[in-house]
Amino acid sequence: MLDAIRAVYQKYGFLPVETPAIELAEVLLAKGGGETEQEVYRFTKGDKEYALHYDLTVPLARYVAEHENDLTFPFRRYQMQKVWRAERAQKGRFREFYQCDADIIGSESMGHDAELVALIVDVMSALKLGSYTVRISNRKLLTGFLTSIGLSAKTSEILHVIDKLEKIGAEEITQMLKDYGCGNDDAAQILDFVSMTGSSTQIIDQLEGLNIDNEAFKTGLSDVKELTTQVNALKVDEKFYTIDLRIVRGLDYYTGTVYETVMNDYPEFGSVLSGGRYDNLAEYYTKTHLPGVGVSVGLSRLFAMTLEAGLVQDSAQPVQVFIANFGTDARNWALQVATTLRSADISTQVDLDGDKFAKQFKYADRLGVPYTIVIGDKEVADKQVVLKDMQSGDQTSLSLEEVVVKLKK
């Protein structure tokens, strides 16, 4: 999965960055406060306080600020590392887990937001986990709409409520909105707004039809239009994405485009690939204004969930060939065969313990190899090998050249 994601990130021109797992606590926690702070692993060594990074965004901000003068903006970086959070242990939540982030720093152009849609589609396709939908929104649409109906003061609370809509349903959401002081009519209007459905063209038409005279809304609308135009130019099939105004993302720092990705047959997994646009990445480390847009895969969680659902295997690719052999001459020929196979990039393991053939076959079985090569005295004399297909049980006598050709296929 790491390899598949890495290959897509690279195809889009993202460069690999790796930052230290341990940084000074004052750097990682410069922003301060928040729930996260309780979950950070911190410790003192000598006279300094350190912390283990708990995400890859804060280290990116520190990195970009530090290397501001050497980087070429817009700067595309990907970063795939473990991060640590002392969360309460529960199913699918890990204290040590992989995040795979891709971010574009230093541009406000919607072209980048559009490319990330194509990238998400390529990542999901490369992971081969079944059908999925990328759900896209722009926070400015909802915030502009709320301002237009006089609720701008409650924007943050309402966004957090909407974020829960799919989990808890319209009725409870209405109650929560009322608890925050929205009237019956307000709540209904908000629910109508975020529940808009249709193709991206249809949703854009409905949004235009609202004739809302508010700057944020108008910017959001023109951004979404530009994004979808460029996503079309990138030849992304609309069956893979939808505009969905219920998507707000919980994180406060998103300010424009937001993405979530759901696996259509496993909605209970929630979003498996998310992200969005932020106004200013590195405000705690530099005065330079650095807008950006990025996506992140919480890979350990995704792996655990898809493993449990039987969509991926937890076994490593087994070695391709095991070479059973008995006796000194057979061993020598086996080693030469192994070197030839390995030179042809065929992963190979040889019995080196001189066990009886029966024990060697049992070992090969447990390894799960697709092929076993058997070498006895006859094969040594003929400079041949017997190749056994472990699935069919078929055995063939082959020359060294023939076995290489066959296994390469």
Place this chain on the structure above:
Amino acid sequence: MLDAIRAVYQKYGFLPVETPAIELAEVLLAKGGGETEQEVYRFTKGDKEYALHYDLTVPLARYVAEHENDLTFPFRRYQMQKVWRAERAQKGRFREFYQCDADIIGSESMGHDAELVALIVDVMSALKLGSYTVRISNRKLLTGFLTSIGLSAKTSEILHVIDKLEKIGAEEITQMLKDYGCGNDDAAQILDFVSMTGSSTQIIDQLEGLNIDNEAFKTGLSDVKELTTQVNALKVDEKFYTIDLRIVRGLDYYTGTVYETVMNDYPEFGSVLSGGRYDNLAEYYTKTHLPGVGVSVGLSRLFAMTLEAGLVQDSAQPVQVFIANFGTDARNWALQVATTLRSADISTQVDLDGDKFAKQFKYADRLGVPYTIVIGDKEVADKQVVLKDMQSGDQTSLSLEEVVVKLKK
């Protein structure tokens, strides 16, 4: 470098294992004592004391003991992870660094030790760092020899002195041996013994000629003979390795074969790929006797040294193509071209900011791309692209199919 090493480990049938960076301190430090303990990052979270792993051998021991009943022995695993040590910061020493280990657990057969010689040669060749020599010894030879001359009680001290021979020279070593109570004659004999030179056959002949009647020595000699026989069967060219009795490795837990690898033009780098055979991997975690043999690359240090020597580049592979474009129609065609190139696994970046061509070219230059595609109104009308070779400056008009073929080459 990580990819090159991983590919070789996999070819030899090693399976990837990754263990948590954080383990309970009592587990990681079960062995206790030693210099290492001071260098371990430890911290308390809740009511538990944790530590960051400081090598990959202790976690392997814990892992093998825990999964003893599920693993197939001999068990080949590779592990490439960061480890942490709070060492005093100095050139080429890092507090957070990559180790790339490959170990074979559960067999005493010299066949495994021989395969690791072939593996080291393949790793060094894959890294393309220039000529190198794998230096092989077996600790039993020297310990047996020392016993035969009545110095068995001082074995550990003498081994530590010999380990320094190349750094500080024969004269000082003689003095150090004398300080440990060796006579003039003893010191001379020890130096003669470890300074033996010649081909592996010649060294084995010299060792046999000593007619030493000591079990350890005889086992060491027969092990070295078996190892070299099988290394030959693996078709490893002797120009890549030598038997060198000066090699003892500092670590006390090696008991048989020991390996070091030096870069011939950079002896000052010391050993860049080392390892050896140990009697019992997991004695602190299980009663099962688990002999093994393994090698390790200290990759961060190797990278830093070879980078400084100009043998490797620190720049990531840049994106292959940058697509310059101007105007809405050109952008649309550029995005379609990008999708086609990416589908053909060609990494591609597009100008998405609508900058002037001059600024786009400057950006492409800074990215270091080998090719730039230029799209203006003419290219849109003709459904073509202009491909510019950034090195030669040559420009060619090509169809989309042609540019894919050309760039794939």
